[in-house]
Amino acid sequence: MIRVHGGYANRMYRLDTDQGSFAVKELNLVDRRTTYHLEDVFRFEQAAFAAGIPMPEPISAGDQTLVHRWVEGNKLPEAPVSAAYAFEIGEILARIHALDVEWTDAEIEEPVARDWPELAERAKATGQPWADELASQVETFLAIAQFVDTCERPGPVVLTHRDIQPWNLLARGGRPVVLDWELSGLLDLSSELGSTALSIAKGPGFDDIKPAIFRSVLDGYVAAGGALPPSGPSWFVFMIGGWLGHTRWNILRCLDGVEASTGPELALSHESVRNGLRGLPDMFGRLPQLEALTQVRCGR
Template identity: 85%
Template sequence: MDLAHLGAPVGPMIRVHGGFGNRMYRLDTDQGSFAVKELNLSDRRWAYRAEDVFRFERAAFAAGIPMPEPISAGQHTLVHRWVEGEKMPEAPVSPAYGFEIGEILARIHALDVAWPHVSIGDPAPRDWPDLAGRATATGQPWAGELSSQVQTFLAIADFVDTCERPGPVVLTHRDIQPWNLLAREGRPVVLDWELSGLLDLSGELGSTALSLAKGPGFDDIRPAIFGSVLDGYVAGGGALPPWGPSWFVFLIGGWLGFTRWNILRCLAGVEASTGPDLALSHQSVRNGVRGLPELFGRLPELVALLR
């Protein structure tokens, strides 16, 4: 990594563990502290638009969105100024925190930033029988659970491909989840913008609001917290789209693709030099194999509960 523009180091660069897609380091120099993200380019699920995302981030930062200052973006490395804050647990947030996230989303969606790329999603993956067979043949610890859920995963793929999205499409962060948020003096800081792009508004609101309104599973969902995000969005000048299953299709489809990606990393059976550690990929697969069928099965309940 060429990091000379960040100043003279005052100590070694330190790995910060826990990233689900890339690898993060902290670098302290005579010019301050920086978050240095090494991008995983070896097996990305989509092309990364570094220059366009950086331009979007700069516009958001200039507009006062609470986020780390974007410093530089290259083909292999992203740099932001380091921000101290408390990591958000996977648990329902406070109503005030959820309300402010809604306001932040409305402000992000109101930014006037050109985006030259039309998002054309690939069909949902349907090779689940083959993946289950390979997992069984290679003795993966979650092979039995995956095999028992093959038909459910095929049904999820059908839902993702056929669910109608009502629009509008907005340029947005696309991944405001607890693990991409900090609390600084109790208020949100939005991290990890590299998935930014165009998205149906209902998918963005549903994914964000649900993730902030629940714990690790789906037994502790707080409708009032879900509603606080939407209230904040309206207070920030946003208009809510029509209600329905489309509010959760982006979350389900994204989790489906993420689970498959981690399955492939586990089937390779080697510790990759970039991206998540192999142990974290196994954990992500177990979470997906157990959590996705539950989420999909409770979709009618969620639509009724959170309306």
């Protein structure tokens, strides 16, 4: 098997055989933030593939590995996608949400960690290159944690992919292919729409958001039979909360100072920490601007 570098949570390999090529994902079970629900996810993937969702064919799910048929395609650049691509993403979301799949594992949402002052002290004591930056943002990260804990989710809750981001998408013939389904589960609809639409409607950072691309996702969702939830901050709370948890997880990996045998390389964890320390406060400060994206489309 040939290692494919760049994964933010697990490790990926390509396996070429006389029966075709396969993507073999070695799951990080050592220091996962949440539990994988592999049996439910595999059943969900099979239903999505059978329904014609553009995705790699799911082959098998074991205790430590996931295997899919290898799919060739172009990685998305760090830039807003085309309106047609965004519209089709919206259609795909509506089709995913319409699937009738039993989900046995209801994930219990834990309170958001508030140990940012302690992490800043440990970062300084261990000489982390981003220690001063973390110390300067402690109060902001505590405010973000409070927002994530208290933000009202209006519903409905849907069974969905939960991580349709540029790094989990390919373009094949200019059309989307959805990768990496292992984080699938139940999620408030507004959070799924907001996270997905925002991620493909912008470039690096938040200075180049294209409202027309954001709205194209919603237009595609409605065109495929979906109904939009009320506008509000809940559209972005899952994205902010997920990024907050991902940043904290990578901080802990960096504080250990030893590259684990699974999961991302230590250098990639440092990069993820820097991205979170700079990007999260920026996103949190722009919440009113982001909410306006949903108000224009929903008329609320």
